[in-house]
Amino acid sequence: xxxxxxxxxxxxxxxxxxxxxxxxxxxxxxxxxxxxxxxxxxxxxxxxxxxxxxxxxxxxxxxxxxxxxxxxxxxxxxxxxxxxxxxxxxxxxxxxxxxxxxxxxxxxxxxxxxxxxxxxxxxxxxxxxxxxxxxxxxxxxxxxxxxxxxxxxxxxxxxxxxxxxxxxxxxxxxxxxxxxxxxxxxxxxxxxxxxxxxxxxxxxxxxxxxxxxxxxxxxxxxxxxxxxxxxxxxxxxxxxxxxxxxxxxxxxxxxxxxxxxxxxxxxxxxxxxxxxxxxxxxxxxxxxxxxxxxxxxxxxxxxxxxxxxxxxxxxxxxxxxxxxxxxxxxxxxxxxxxxxxxxxxxxxxxxxxxxxxxxxxxxxxxxxxxxxxxxxxxx
Ligand code: UD1
Ligand code: UDP
Numbered sequence: 239x240x241x242x243x244x245x246x247x248x249x250x251x252x253x254x255x256x257x258x259x260x261x262x263x264x265x266x267x268x269x270x271x272x273x274x275x276x277x278x279x280x281x282x283x284x285x286x287x288x289x290x291x292x293x294x295x296x297x298x299x300x301x302x303x304x305x306x307x308x309x310x311x312x313x314x315x316x317x318x319x320x321x322x323x324x325x326x327x328x329x330x331x332x333x334x335x336x337x338x339x340x341x342x343x344x345x346x347x348x349x350x351x352x353x354x355x356x357x358x359x360x361x362x363x364x365x366x367x368x369x370x371x372x373x374x375x376x377x378x379x380x381x382x383x384x385x386x387x388x389x390x391x392x393x394x395x396x397x398x399x400x401x402x403x404x405x406x407x408x409x410x411x412x413x414x415x416x417x418x419x420x421x422x423x424x425x426x427x428x429x430x431x432x433x434x435x436x437x438x439x440x441x442x443x444x445x446x447x448x449x450x451x452x453x454x455x456x457x458x459x460x461x462x463x464x465x466x467x468x469x470x471x472x473x474x475x476x477x478x479x480x481x482x483x484x485x486x487x488x489x490x491x492x493x494x495x496x497x498x499x500x501x502x503x504x505x506x507x508x509x510x511x512x513x514x515x516x517x518x519x520x521x522x523x524x525x526x527x528x529x530x531x532x533x534x535x536x537x538x539x540x541x542x543x544x545x546x547x548x549x550x551x552x553x554x555x556x557x558x559x560x561x562x563x564x565x566x567x568x569x570x571x572x573x574x575x576x577x578x579x580x581x582x583x584x585x586x587x588x589x590x591x592x593x594x595x596x597x598x599x600x601x602x603x604x605x606x607x608x609x610x611x612x613x614x615x616x617x
Contacts, residue, residue: 242272243613246329248320250280250302250340253415253532255288256513257359258335260417260602262294270610276323278302278316278340284487287512291422291432298323306489309339309372316343324351330613334380335359335414336531337373345380354385356612358605359413361387361394362552369550370531371457386612388605390535390596391555411604412597415535420599422517433518436482439506440522443480446504447580449473450523452530453495453547454486462567463491466547467498469572470527474504479580482519484511524586525579527572534562541592545575555595560588 245265249258255277265273276298279285289296300319302312320343324332332348334341335358348355357380367374381387387403389395390413398408426433453466474481485495485507499505511519520526526537529547537544538561545565546557556562565575579586 242270243330243609244272244274244327245331245333245609246274246276246324246327247333248276248278248340248344249335250278250285250300250316251338252281252284252288252510253530254335254338254341255285255292255294256418256532257414258333259288259292259294260414260421261333261335261358261605263292263421264602264606265609268606268610270613271606274298274327274329276300276320276327278320278344280312280316280338280340281487284510287510291425291513298327313339313343316340317347320344321347321350324348324353329353331356331385331609333358337362337370337377337380339372339376342376342379345383349383355380355383356386356388356605356609357381357384358388358411359390359394360384361389361396361398361408363394363397364550364552366550369457369548370455370552373531374552386608388601388608390601393555409604409608411608412599412601413535414597414601414605415532416539416594416597416599417602418513419517419536419539422513426514426517432514435515436511436518436522439482439508443482443504443506446480447478447525448523449479449481449576450519450526450528451481451483452486452526452528452533453483454488454491455529455548456490458529458547458567459490462547463494464498465567465569466572467494468569469576470499470505471502472569472573473576474499474502476580477504479504481505482508482523484508484516484519486510525576527576529567535596537561538593538595541590543579543586543589545572545579547572553596556593559593559595561591561593563589 265271275296277296278300282303332355334344345355387408388411526544538556544562
């Protein structure tokens with residue numbers, strides 16, 4: 239029997255972990271592959287929350303997170319650290335996901351060693367290099383080096399082909415975040431205790447209409463965060479409404495939100511939720527207000543209206559499906575849009591329909607078959 243292909247899967251932040259655990263599970267279950275996991279730990283606590291629920295013990299952990307780390311120090315540490323791991327592991331192929339500093343550095347370190355790098359969630363484009371920043375450029379850099387491009391949708395595949403990427407290297411696989419969401423939903427159904435930690439808040443806010451909030455984008459730091467905080471304050475002034483806001487651990491987010499929103503009766507500023515609890519929040523919220531990429535993909539799958547606090551999005555599919563709406567970061571606009579959804583049932587129902595533009599939950603399986611085909615070990 240031929241040797242299994244050694245695949246080094248690299249990730250470092252919460253969303254990469256969520257979107258790659260289905261791929262890691264699928265690779266580990268397949269004898270055609272030897273799956274080696276390296277985490278950069280660009281995030282620490284928020285990464286470990288995902289590793290724990292997904293049952294993944296990394297083979298390598300670079301532990302690079304430093305408080306309020308700068309992009310250049312982070313990137314330099316990632317590149318040298320990931321290069322060292324590659325020299326030790328000697329992988330046949332490397333997998334990275336998305337657009338973080340870890341993904342970009344992992345792809346670059348692989349390219350420097352002429353190891354083929356496969357890109358999960360390829361081809362997302364906002365066509366604005368400062369929105370989202372620095373992710374738009376990170377994914378273009380990865381795209382320039384990738385061997386296989388796993389595009390989540392036809393739109394992202396077309397974006398790559400328009401950039402003259404060889405169409406035979408581009409595959410529409412769906413987004414693995416839907417695989418992750420299905421997996422965690424099944425797990426919660428089997429073990430409801432996994433998502434029971436919000437019960438106290440749910441009781442406190444019983445009868446109120448829940449708005450779930452997340453925010454962390456670098457381009458929103460400063461004035462954007464101030465506006466978002468002001469909008470939440472005003473929305474929470476409505477006695478029929480409550481806000482549940484798991485606050486990202488980035489100090490640039492926490493400082494503003496703690497200063498502006500602490501002590502308000504209708505606002506629960508809480509620690510980042512593990513994935514089962516966040517899935518629960520997605521279910522109990524009437525509206526999601528977010529600048530997150532992943533939440534824009536999960537909300538349409540659950541038919542949850544999502545107001546996106548960004549100027550542009552590289553995920554137009556949610557907007558086209560009608561479940562997502564771009565609202566920017568002006569407090570006035572955010573308050574108007576939320577009030578419309580709360581007060582106008584027709585407007586709400588027009589958005590609250592489940593769509594699956596980002597996939598059917600089978601993306602990891604497709605990716606693994608495409609990899610098997612690539613290494614010539616197709617079953
Ligand atoms: C990173 C990614 C962004 C992704 C986001 C997901 C880059 C450049 N940015 O942004 O694309 O959307 O993750 O959340 O790759 N921190 C902790 N504990 C944690 C995580 C973060 O304390 O578990 C704090 C640290 O002070 C850290 C800071 O947050 O220095 C910023 O983390 P970093 O990974 O640089 O950026 P994010 O804003 O999280
Ligand atoms: N998420 C989570 N707990 C939280 C907030 C978000 O598990 O408290 C999940 C969410 O379901 C989504 C992912 O984290 O899958 C999004 O991560 P984030 O918003 O940090 O990054 P982005 O997607 O914007 O890169």
